[in-house]
Amino acid sequence: MNSIVALCAVGAEKILGNEIKHLGYKLISNAPGRVTFAGDDDALFRANLCLRTADRVFLQLAQYSALDFDSLFDGAYSIAWQDYLNKDSKIIVDKVRTYKSKLNSEHSIQGIVHKAIYSKLGDVWHMVSMPESGEESNIRVYIDENEVFILLDLSGLPLHKRGYRVDGGIAPIRETTAAVILQEMLWRRKTPLHDPFCGSGTFAIEATLYAFNVAPGLGRRFAMENLPFFNAKKANEIKQQEASLIRTDVEVRITGSDIDSKAIERSKKNAEYACVMAGRALKSIGVGAHIPRPDFIQSDFADLSAPYDTGLLLCNPPYGERIGDSEEAIKLYKNMDRLWQEFPGWDLGIITSHEQFQESFGHKANKIKKLKAGNLDTSLYIYGRAK
Numbered sequence: 001m002n003s004i005v006a007l008c009a010v011g012a013e014k015i016l017g018n019e020i021k022h023l024g025y026k027l028i029s030n031a032p033g034r035v036t037f038a039g040d041d042d043a044l045f046r047a048n049l050c051l052r053t054a055d056r057v058f059l060q061l062a063q064y065s066a067l068d069f070d071s072l073f074d075g076a077y078s079i080a081w082q083d084y085l086n087k088d089s090k091i092i093v094d095k096v097r098t099y100k101s102k103l104n105s106e107h108s109i110q111g112i113v114h115k116a117i118y119s120k121l122g123d124v125w126h127m128v129s130m131p132e133s134g135e136e137s138n139i140r141v142y143i144d145e146n147e148v149f150i151l152l153d154l155s156g157l158p159l160h161k162r163g164y165r166v167d168g169g170i171a172p173i174r175e176t177t178a179a180v181i182l183q184e185m186l187w188r189r190k191t192p193l194h195d196p197f198c199g200s201g202t203f204a205i206e207a208t209l210y211a212f213n214v215a216p217g218l219g220r221r222f223a224m225e226n227l228p229f230f231n232a233k234k235a236n237e238i239k240q241q242e243a244s245l246i247r248t249d250v251e252v253r254i255t256g257s258d259i260d261s262k263a264i265e266r267s268k269k270n271a272e273y274a275c276v277m278a279g280r281a282l283k284s285i286g287v288g289a290h291i292p293r294p295d296f297i298q299s300d301f302a303d304l305s306a307p308y309d310t311g312l313l314l315c316n317p318p319y320g321e322r323i324g325d326s327e328e329a330i331k332l333y334k335n336m337d338r339l340w341q342e343f344p345g346w347d348l349g350i351i352t353s354h355e356q357f358q359e360s361f362g363h364k365a366n367k368i369k370k371l372k373a374g375n376l377d378t379s380l381y382i383y384g385r386a387k
Helices: 013-022 041-050 069-077 106-125 175-184 202-211 232-244 261-284 326-335 337-342 357-361
Strands: 002-007 026-031 034-039 056-065 090-099 136-144 147-153 193-195 254-258 295-298 311-315 346-352 367-373 376-383
Touching: 002 041, 013 026, 013 034, 013 175, 034 041, 041 056, 041 232, 056 069, 069 106, 069 147, 090 106, 106 136, 175 202, 175 346, 175 367, 175 376, 193 202, 202 254, 202 261, 202 311, 232 261, 254 261, 261 295, 326 337, 326 357, 346 357, 357 376
Parallel strands: 090 136, 193 254, 193 311, 254 295, 311 346
Antiparallel strands: 002 034, 002 056, 026 034, 056 147, 136 147, 346 376, 367 376
């Protein structure tokens, strides 16, 4: 049994934990921005393929106490690195995080662990130096209250890079953050969903993948596929298992709009790639069905009206930090009262980093959820109005 660490947005640990349990794995612990769980060898690939709200997945190679650099070195050296890395791997200790520990120099910790890895591999393989001509293998080190955790990156590119977004436009929301918000809003596939600031279509596309039970990683590769313990045959079996779980018998009403025609074109293109990805997965198991695309229309949000009595409005309006300025954002938020009036029976979920959003919007949220979205500290304002 492996100890596996999944990273997520700070504030999304519970949602990620629920996802992990839904896959059938047992939670071990969590800390801000990460959840540790136990899983078999299949879980290493399945977690990367299926987790919607995880940003990265790591294999925990060691856990030990270290009060000085000698013990840090010895613990890292004791790992059987030859089982996890190739002889030509370019090894990078990419990040170090420390919390209430005697060892707190990130640069020094990075250097010691890097030295221990190369020393071990040199001794095992009788090599004076490593060629470093192959793929990068990233190692991460956490030291919490003098307890060291050595982690091997299994994902490679962050998992929000699903492979379907050909154009993100300006300041797109991360796919993983959108997935977190859908779960936080308790959205169900039978509920109509509309994004009035669709941008690159992320909310609508993530909702589509969720509604039809499409594993989000079916359209990309992962770093673990370059590692010596990767079982390609087993991974293909897992892909086929997940493809067989795609639902094509459900009816959903997922839409998006934007005042910018280029945003609509961008959203349609990204949605097409996502649905083609799902179609290829179905084709791989001999199913000729396809996934319906979400609908996108060009429209100012002020011209919209509710097409159904109840539903969910979900959006990521301009913050004023990366698009426009703060005063423009405040004016926009005031004008968003139009959505409140025209969608009276709809729940609203609005994510922004602007501290004056709620005051400007003029309506008090039922719940405010803090989320670390990228480098921004954001808040999800939840308005429950659907009957």
